[in-house]
Amino acid sequence: MGFLRSKSKGSISARAQLGTFHDSKLLSESRYHGSSTSLHSVFQLRVTPENGEPEFKSELSAWGGNADRLQPGRWTYVLYDADRPDRCDIDKDRLTKEFGSLYNGDQRLLVPKEVSGGWFNNAAPADTPVPPKSASESDGTVGDL
Numbered sequence: 001m002g003f004l005r006s007k008s009k010g011s012i013s014a015r016a017q018l019g020t021f022h023d024s025k026l027l028s029e030s031r032y033h034g035s036s037t038s039l040h041s042v043f044q045l046r047v048t049p050e051n052g053e054p055e056f057k058s059e060l061s062a063w064g065g066n067a068d069r070l071q072p073g074r075w076t077y078v079l080y081d082a083d084r085p086d087r088c089d090i091d092k093d094r095l096t097k098e099f100g101s102l103y104n105g106d107q108r109l110l111v112p113k114e115v116s117g118g119w120f121n122n123a124a125p126a127d128t129p130v131p132p133k134s135a136s137e138s139d140g141t142v143g144d145l
Contacts, residue, residue, distance in 0.1 A: 012049065013091045015111075015119065016058070016078040018070055019044030041067035045088055047078060048119075058088045066090075069109050075116035076109060 021041040043060045058080060062070055070076075077095055078088035095108040099115070102108055110116075
């Protein structure tokens with residue numbers, strides 16, 4: 001599906017929140033008197049390692065119908081290489097193991113909303129900047145007195 005091409009012994013599974021896609025292209029290909037069209041999108045991610053390491057930004061490459069099924073703000077499981085954490089793949093095996101296939105038999109790409117709803121509820125999507133506090137906002141310091 002994406003960047004890693006294959007699982008390696010160094011692949012790490014983590015939770016990730018999808019941001020918006022920043023690169024989407026419709027690619028056409030002509031083979032043997034026919035043609036096909038495929039959508040390719042690259043999504044921003046905010047990856048939250050489960051081993052206590054700090055979260056980081058990364059990217060996820062998705063093709064075809066998979067790109068249409070991914071939604072900004074939703075959570076998934078990803079695999080990344082510790083030596084190259086800037087690129088991730090969907091951890092389809094972990095999603096299937098924990099949540100099964102979709103009702104129509106398709107491979108699951110996202111963590112169900114009812115499960116991920118409690119994960120960092122106040123977190124903004126990966127590509128959303130955190131607005132600076134205005135001077136009038138309270139930060140609980142002595143200045144509030």
